[in-house]
Amino acid sequence: MRTNQPQTIYLRDYRVPAYLVDTVDLRFELFEDGARVHSTLAVRRNPESDAGAAPLELDGDSLVLESVALNGQALAEGAFEDRGDKLIVASVPEQFDLTVVTWIEPQNNTRLEGLYKSSGMFCTQCEAEGFRCITFFPDRPDVMSRFRTRIEADRSAYPVLLSNGNDVERGELADGRHFVTWEDPFPKPCYLFALVAGDLVEKRDAYTTGSGREIDLRMYVEPRNAEKCDHAMDSLKRSMRWDEEVYGREYDLDIFMIVAVDDFNMGAMENKGLNIFNSSCVLASQDTATDLAFQRIEAIVAHEYFHNWSGNRVTCRDWFQLSLKEGFTVFRDSQFSSDMGSPTVKRIEDATLLRTAQFAEDGGPMAHPVRPASYMEISNFYTLTIYEKGAEVVRMIHTLLGPELFRKGSDLYFQRHDGQAVTTDDFVKAMEDASGRDLSQFRLWYEQAGTPVLNVSDDFDADQGVYRLTIAQAIPDTPGQTGKKPQHIPFALGLLGSKGESLPLRLAADQGDAPTDRVLELTQAEETFEFHGLAERPVPSLLRQFSAPVRVHYPWTREQLLFLMSHDPDGFNRWDAGQRLAVDVIQSLIGTPKDTAVDSRLVTAYRHLISDSSLDQALVAKMLQLPSEAYLIELSDSADVPAIHDARERVLKHLAIALRNELVACYRRNLESGAYAVTPDQIARRSLSNTALAWLLQINDEEGRELALRQFRSADNMTDRLGALRALVNSDYEDDRAQVLEAFYERFRDDPQVVEQWFSVQAASDRAGQLPQIRALLEHSAFDWKNPNKVRSVIGAFAGQNLAAFHHPDGSGYDFLAEQVCRLDDSNPQIAARLVTPLTRWKKFAPAYSERMKAALERIRDKTGLSRDVYEVVHKSLA
Ligand code: ARG
Numbered sequence: 001m002r003t004n005q006p007q008t009i010y011l012r013d014y015r016v017p018a019y020l021v022d023t024v025d026l027r028f029e030l031f032e033d034g035a036r037v038h039s040t041l042a043v044r045r046n047p048e049s050d051a052g053a054a055p056l057e058l059d060g061d062s063l064v065l066e067s068v069a070l071n072g073q074a075l076a077e078g079a080f081e082d083r084g085d086k087l088i089v090a091s092v093p094e095q096f097d098l099t100v101v102t103w104i105e106p107q108n109n110t111r112l113e114g115l116y117k118s119s120g121m122f123c124t125q126c127e128a129e130g131f132r133c134i135t136f137f138p139d140r141p142d143v144m145s146r147f148r149t150r151i152e153a154d155r156s157a158y159p160v161l162l163s164n165g166n167d168v169e170r171g172e173l174a175d176g177r178h179f180v181t182w183e184d185p186f187p188k189p190c191y192l193f194a195l196v197a198g199d200l201v202e203k204r205d206a207y208t209t210g211s212g213r214e215i216d217l218r219m220y221v222e223p224r225n226a227e228k229c230d231h232a233m234d235s236l237k238r239s240m241r242w243d244e245e246v247y248g249r250e251y252d253l254d255i256f257m258i259v260a261v262d263d264f265n266m267g268a269m270e271n272k273g274l275n276i277f278n279s280s281c282v283l284a285s286q287d288t289a290t291d292l293a294f295q296r297i298e299a300i301v302a303h304e305y306f307h308n309w310s311g312n313r314v315t316c317r318d319w320f321q322l323s324l325k326e327g328f329t330v331f332r333d334s335q336f337s338s339d340m341g342s343p344t345v346k347r348i349e350d351a352t353l354l355r356t357a358q359f360a361e362d363g364g365p366m367a368h369p370v371r372p373a374s375y376m377e378i379s380n381f382y383t384l385t386i387y388e389k390g391a392e393v394v395r396m397i398h399t400l401l402g403p404e405l406f407r408k409g410s411d412l413y414f415q416r417h418d419g420q421a422v423t424t425d426d427f428v429k430a431m432e433d434a435s436g437r438d439l440s441q442f443r444l445w446y447e448q449a450g451t452p453v454l455n456v457s458d459d460f461d462a463d464q465g466v467y468r469l470t471i472a473q474a475i476p477d478t479p480g481q482t483g484k485k486p487q488h489i490p491f492a493l494g495l496l497g498s499k500g501e502s503l504p505l506r507l508a509a510d511q512g513d514a515p516t517d518r519v520l521e522l523t524q525a526e527e528t529f530e531f532h533g534l535a536e537r538p539v540p541s542l543l544r545q546f547s548a549p550v551r552v553h554y555p556w557t558r559e560q561l562l563f564l565m566s567h568d569p570d571g572f573n574r575w576d577a578g579q580r581l582a583v584d585v586i587q588s589l590i591g592t593p594k595d596t597a598v599d600s601r602l603v604t605a606y607r608h609l610i611s612d613s614s615l616d617q618a619l620v621a622k623m624l625q626l627p628s629e630a631y632l633i634e635l636s637d638s639a640d641v642p643a644i645h646d647a648r649e650r651v652l653k654h655l656a657i658a659l660r661n662e663l664v665a666c667y668r669r670n671l672e673s674g675a676y677a678v679t680p681d682q683i684a685r686r687s688l689s690n691t692a693l694a695w696l697l698q699i700n701d702e703e704g705r706e707l708a709l710r711q712f713r714s715a716d717n718m719t720d721r722l723g724a725l726r727a728l729v730n731s732d733y734e735d736d737r738a739q740v741l742e743a744f745y746e747r748f749r750d751d752p753q754v755v756e757q758w759f760s761v762q763a764a765s766d767r768a769g770q771l772p773q774i775r776a777l778l779e780h781s782a783f784d785w786k787n788p789n790k791v792r793s794v795i796g797a798f799a800g801q802n803l804a805a806f807h808h809p810d811g812s813g814y815d816f817l818a819e820q821v822c823r824l825d826d827s828n829p830q831i832a833a834r835l836v837t838p839l840t841r842w843k844k845f846a847p848a849y850s851e852r853m854k855a856a857l858e859r860i861r862d863k864t865g866l867s868r869d870v871y872e873v874v875h876k877s878l879a
């Protein structure tokens with residue numbers, strides 16, 4: 001139990017390590033009742049440190065110390081101090097070997113940090129600070145060592161024994177045990193260490209690098225998952241090729257391994273040569289995974305693979321620099337996904353996530369810069385800001401420099417810092433040095449939290465033919481940060497003439513032909529740009545491609561938005577115009593009487609989208625999605641969720657009634673023909689037909705119901721089966737709902753990834769996911785408190801997606817969440833801290849809601865023995 005208050009750690013307190021560890025020799029004895037870890041470190045004083053002959057301090061957590069020896073001599077009692085979280089050896093020579101033996105209990109490790117067991121196998125998760133749960137060690141990323149790891153275990157229960165690098169020795173031991181020794185030639189921080197021991201099947205493939213090296217590719221999964229590996233393996237090969245072609249980066253070891261584990265706090269982990277994945281982020285088959293899952297898997301496999309350079313070969317100096325590897329790697333995986341599929345759709349998806357969830361984070365109590373200045377628990381900083389906003393920051397550098405100079409910059413970065421632990425500033429410096437550009441003001445993107453707001457106004461001087469665009473930027477205050485400076489913002493735009501044609505963007509200084517698409521660089525609190533030679537007042541298309549993670553306010557009329565929806569050559573802004581129009585229509589209906597008219601122009605616009613099959617169907621599929629409730633909440637100051645839910649639903653039903661025949665036709669036109677494939681074209685078709693189905697069921701359409709039931713029974717893939725299931729679950733056809741849920745469960749009850757989907761379809765449904773039903777799901781035999789995916793699929797889906805039920809005016813949703821957070825805090829603090837997030841946004845809601853949310857937070861705060869993870873989130877939220 002925690003008695004003293006958690007400490008805040010500051011970037012400004014960073015000091016180089018007093019001691020370095022050149023090599024680590026590990027021996028794991030794995031048993032059913034625990035594991036013994038023998039660790040020998042080759043330690044020497046760090047010549048860069050001014051700490052001199054300071055005591056040696058090693059980090060530890062939940063370890064039973066058995067012995068300590070220095071240069072082979074056991075240390076006597078008083079020669080070292082075991083403080084639990086630190087092992088201190090007061091006097092050490094300049095260079096020495098330290099051998100530490102610890103005993104740990106992986107079978108009782110429910111935090112899923114360090115070494116733990118998941119469905120009978122041993123596995124590890126060491127990022128950020130899990131290695132200290134395995135043995136005493138300087139657990140910080142700027143200590144890089146060469147690891148040699150010997151694993152010993154029972155041969156029949158654990159035939160497969162894996163760690164980083166190459167297997168150099170294996171053999172038999174007494175009592176049916178065996179061992180394998182692994183050696184990783186690349187020095188690495190301990191957070192990249194991994195170990196796996198289990199009864200797993202091996203899937204093998206091979207990849208030949210551009211320079212002709214043959215790489216052994218291996219996936220290890222439980223036998224029942226043997227048929228679900230192909231997609232990840234293909235994704236891996238595409239990633240390896242892409243990183244060579246686009247970044248000139250080749251793989252460096254002879255073996256690359258991927259392991260799937262069911263119990264995992266996050267998506268996946270880039271351990272050197274041995275990536276470990278949450279099963280749901282790697283296993284797929286046509287029958288069990290949706291299009292979305294296929295795409296997610298491809299992106300995550302790529303992400304972890306790309307870390308081999310952006311993260312492993314060049315790593316982070318300290319955890320404040322987390323975005324150095326995560327922001328850059330998310331940028332790289334998004335470029336990859338964009339190249340593999342539809343670039344416009346990928347951009348829409350990234351911008352949607354950012355505007356819905358990252359902007360909310362930026363506006364909430366946990367707001368922090370891309371490079372934070374302080375934290376209490378680093379696990380709480382694996383955030384949308386570090387990952388997604390961090391990726392947007394790298395993307396802006398790419399936009400400002402252009403692809404060639406950006407590549408020169410990344411080449412310089414990798415060459416200059418290979419084998420080092422560095423900072424985000426080193427990354428920007430490499431970009432500057434390679435390009436000759438000055439990015440000093442741009443660095444504020446790393447230091448200032450909050451989402452910049454751009455207020456745009458314009459006027460047209462008909463006599464002069466000059467169009468003036470004035471852009472003012474302001475960054476809101478965030479906890480601990482006020483009075484922010486203007487940032488350097490790439491602002492892409494175009495101007496459209498009345499016939500929809502692209503007009504030249506001629507600034508006064510321009511000579512020769514003017515472009516019709518250009519990137520302005522904003523650097524001032526307010527600046528005006530003059531475009532010359534225009535015969536009429538243009539319609540502005542602003543922040544094309546979402547060229548910066550900012551909010552843009554411009555007073556477009558509904559007519560102008562309709563015009564941009566059908567004419568903007570920038571696909572992203574076409575979609576954005578449709579979203580802005582739908583937001584405007586929905587917002588104007590909030591709190592109005594039920595029979596208030598819906599703007600008929602929205603119906604006309606949607607009719608056009610649904611009926612015109614000459615349009616890019618992938619874009620249409622996105623344009624048909626109404627703005628989510630979460631986004632509508634994000635846009636409001638004092639949200640009344642049931643009222644927002646109601647207004648949105650009214651618009652959806654109005655559209656569905658008016659376009660009923662078009663929806664049926666759209667459904668039939670897009671019904672799948674031919675063999676299932678995850679291509680942009682087929683994904684768009686399935687998305688369109690399932691949207692049509694969902695809308696028809698919202699208006700109790702009998703034909704829609706029959707189509708859904710037929711699709712549910714005959715689908716040959718999970719996207720369509722789940723699409724039909726979801727449409728029926730969210731409908732008023734109660735008997736059908738019960739039947740399809742039951743049939744689905746019976747068919748897939750042995751497949752955890754599908755059961756997770758089955759849970760979340762219900763938990764996210766305003767019909768099937770009311771609180772009593774949610775409580776029933778927690779009692780279901782397939783629910784497992786120890787499995788983070790199950791917790792997320794019920795509790796996370798309820799609080800994060802079923803917003804009208806979660807924000808029930810009586811506060812029962814908040815009380816429920818508080819209760820579950822307290823329960824989980826004892827077993828898995830990381831997951832508990834994540835689940836609190838919806839409550840932390842309490843200031844965003846109308847008083848009747850926010851007061852109850854705050855009360856729920858206070859109840860969590862008052863729980864005894866709160867983890868550091870939850871403590872930080874709750875206290876910052878109540879501050
Ligand atoms: N580095 C991993 C990734 O983004 C995430 C691991 C984070 N783990 C954690 N327990 N916070 O690929």
Ligand code: ZN
Nearest residue numbers: 303307326329
């Ligand atoms: Zn990552």
